[in-house]
Amino acid sequence: MNSNTHPFHNPARLVDWSTLTTGNITSDIQAALAEAQAEIDAICEVSPQEATFENTFLALEAAGETLSRAWGRVDHLTSVQDSEALREAHRAMLPKVTEYSSRIPLNAKLWAALKSFAEKPEAAALTGVQKRYFDETLADFKQAGADLPDEKKTRLEELNQELAQKTKSYSDNVLDSTNAxxxxxxxxxxxxxxxxxxxxxxxxxxxxxxxxxxxxxxxxxxxxxxxxxxxxxxxxxxxxxxxxxxxxxxIGYKEKWDNSELICEILKLRQEKAELLGKKNFADQVLQRRMAKSGENALAFTDDLFLKCKDAFATEFDELESFVADQTGQPKDRLEPWDISYWSEKLRLSKYDFDDEALRPYFPIDGVLNGMFRIAERVFGLRIQNHEGPENSWHPDVKLYDLYDAEGELLGYFYADWHPREEKRGGAWMNYLDTGAPLADGGRSPHVGLITGNMTEPVDGKPALLLHQEVETVFHEFGHLLHHLLGRVDIKSLNGVNVAWDFVELPSQIMENWCWNRESLDQFARHYETGEPIPQDLFEKMVAARNFQSASFMMRQLSLGKMDLELHVNPEHYLEGDLDAKIRESLAGYLANLKTTPKSLVRRFGHLFSSPVGYAAGYYSYKWAEVLDADAFTRFEKEGIFSEEAGRAFRECILSKGNSEDPAKLFKDFMGRDPDPQALLKRCGLM
Structure with a gap:
């Protein structure tokens, strides 16, 4: 199709974003849907005798590529360039896109065509990435309801539609109430x-x-x-x-933006979907092919970490209450929720004489980015440079970069969009816009990705000076990006971050470790005016304070994961009555006792409710992957944090492999053994 007529279809790796106007969305997505459906219909017509891997499974892999590219661009724009017109166009097309994608595994003719090849000797002879794709596709179809009777398939389609609409409304409410x-x-x-x-x-x-x-x-x-x-x-x-x-x-709670009812509706829909698919609850449905395997296992993992840090958590909070009493001259008492961060910072200053703000001058954002790029170049064998030529991005603040292998092969491009805007959703995230693949001449087409955040902005002519925590976030999202850009999987849908959800945070979280080492910090932490590195005494205070209230931070993350799992393992408990009170009840021991009982953040918890699945029943995976990253980084600590051998091994065993092999095997390939569950507790100073 002509990209002038349908700009969202443009196959160019670096599209001119100014051509992607709201007025084109409806016609472009409708045309892409028609093309995608025709590709699916062609597979449905393959007879059992003619069925091959190429005209069934690989044809399915290629089907809908134009739609995926076009809708990915639309979806991205709703995150960074929100407007009422864009919302209306997105909402108009969302049911149609959802219908197309949810119908694929429910298409009886398509499923029959795939099974007709699956039953042949050629299927049993598949090896390597083709075998992985074959197995994953069959599992995807079965998990999505391919074997359901027709009446249940019809209901499942309706559920998918309703979930897409309601989670979009939840997300819009969060953004609108934030901006209001x-x-x-x-x-x-x-x-x-x-x-x-x-x-x-x-x-x-x-x-x-x-x-x-x-x-x-x-x-x-x-x-x-x-x-x-x-x-x-x-x-x-x-x-x-x-x-x-x-x-x-x-946020997400007051006036016309109250998400309370939407949460109940989403939980009901997810539970019905799980039961329709033969699972006890939504957690079991989504986790069956992740590393945790079930909601019960994920809860056991969470509860085990809780037991290992609950005493330290109680000790830390008791220390904070005693400190406040000492500083105010008042009797020891429970704290107000709006006082915790304030007094925690005062306590940290008294213990370590360390203030986060003292580090800001050493973290100008351009210096952080350049240093991070140099570290990645050295460790993983890369070359990163500013893109030359017109960038044509969605906002003037956005930068575009080229990423090469050290030997000169162009691996991909990536956009970086770091500062908040009212039309941009909160938080930080990575996404991909295009996935490269092998070319007939033996080369590979480049990947395209993006990283975004809502970091401190430049003020009064000074560069944007980041907090150390923001620096960690930048490194984190860059780790996700490398997972995509360094993928060398010949089947696109198995590339990069398309891995088990509780494995996907390993490449991102391991990158944060380079924010804590003196040798690596000296590559980028330089005073924006003098160029001097972080003074040694300030560095020592920073490291000493690293595990300040580490049990409290651990408990906060565990409480969010626990809340998520409880909502999706036992949703019926939360559908009536006081939602906040019931969540508090399920989190007994995970939360500090405060003078004023705080509201749950469930109504603004976009990770769980801003998309049909997202991190729902999967928020525990941050801690799961943190266990993996803490252990994996011990190899760099032993061999050197700039060890090219360790870096190349991580690139080869983890970053390049995507979902081409089982994640447990990939970790073992890198470390030579299974994960050590104690590594995280050791790093946090909790054992």
Whole structure:
């Protein structure tokens, strides 16, 4: 199809994003759907006698490529360039795209064509990546309901449609309620304790909205993380902290954006879908082919880590309450939720004389990115450079890069979009736009990916100066990106991040380790004005403080994973009554006892409810993969953090392999043994 007529179809690896206008979405997606359906119909017509791997399984792999590319671009734009017109176009096409994709495994003729080849001797003779794709495809179809009777298939299609619509509404509510709030402060004395960087950002935000003058300045705070988190951590004014905390707690909860009913509806739909597919609950349905295998196993993993850190968690919180009593001269008492970050930071300062803000000048974002690229080049044998020529991205702030193998082969391109905008959803994420494949001449077409975040913005002519935690996030998302760009799997759908969900965080989380080593930090942590590295005494304080309240952080992550699993293992318990109270009940021991009971973040927990599956019943996988990454990094610690041998082995055994082999085998190939579950506890100082 002509890319001038249908710009979203454009097969160019680097599309001109200015041509991807909202007005083209309906016609482009309709045309792509028609093409995709014709490709599926052609497979359905293959007779049993004529069935081969090429005209059944590989034809299925190729079907819908135009649709996948076009819809991927539309979906991406809804995340970074939201508008009412874009939403309307996306919502109009979402049911049709969902219908197409959900019907594939429910298409009896298609399933028959695949099975007709599967029963042949040629199928039994498949090896390597073809065998993996064959097995995974059959498993995908069975898990998605291919063997269901017709009436159940019809209901399953309806469920998939409803889930797509309701999770999109949930996501929109989170974004809209985040953007609907602003707090304007015209009394600078209320900002006591806030770092200069946070005040400057708030002043710049106010100016951008026409608030205040140089003579009568105003400071503007929003519910974007870089804006409100410094208030909770540093503002001496407890009422200010309470105000912003209370508003953040209402994201996805107040007025027309209340997600409470949507959560119940989504849980009901997911449970019905699981039962329709022969599983006891949604967790068992989605985890059956992940490393955990079942909701029960994932809960056991979570509860085991809980038992190993609960005593340390209790000790840490008792220490914090005692510290507050000592500092205020008041009797020891429970804390308010909006006071925890503030007093935790005070306690950390008293114990380690270390302030996160002291590191900001050493982390200008361009320096962080350049240093990260140099580390990846050295460890994994790569070359990364700015893309030359027109970039034509979706926003002027977006940068485009080329990634080469050290020997000169172009492996891919990637976009980076780091700062918050009102039309951009919160958080940080990686996604892929195109997946490369072998070419007839023996080469490979390049991959295309993107990394995005909502990091501290440049202020007052200074570069964007990041917190160390933000630096870790940048490295984390870059790890996901490398997983995609370094994939060398000949079948696209098995490439890169298309792996078991509880394995996908290994490549991202292992990258964070290079943010803590003196040798690696010296590659990029340089003062934005003087070029000096982090002073040794400041570095030592940073490392000493690394495991400050590590049990509390561990418990917070475990509590989120536990909540997720409980909602999807026992959904009937949460469908009526006080949702927050029931969640608190299920998290007994996981949460600190506070003076004011905080609301659950379930109504703004996009990981769980912003897409039909996403991280639902899978949030535990962050900790699961953290066990893997803590253990895997011990090889770099032994062989050298810049060890080319270890880096090439990780690239070869993990990053290049995607889902071409079982993840447990890939880990064992790299480490020479199964994972050591104690590695994470050791790294966190909990044993």
């Amino acid at each position: 709030y602003e707090l304007l402060i015209d009394d600078e004395s209320r900002l006591a304790g806030l770092p200069d960087s946070a005040k400057a950002a708030a002043r710049q935000s106010a100016k951008s909205k026409g608030h205040g003058t140089d003579e009568e300045p105003v400071w503007r705070f929003t519910l974007q993380a870089p804006s409100f988190l410094p208030v909770l951590k540093y503002a001496a004014d407890s009422n200010l902290r309470k105000t912003i905390y209370d508003e953040a707690a209402l």
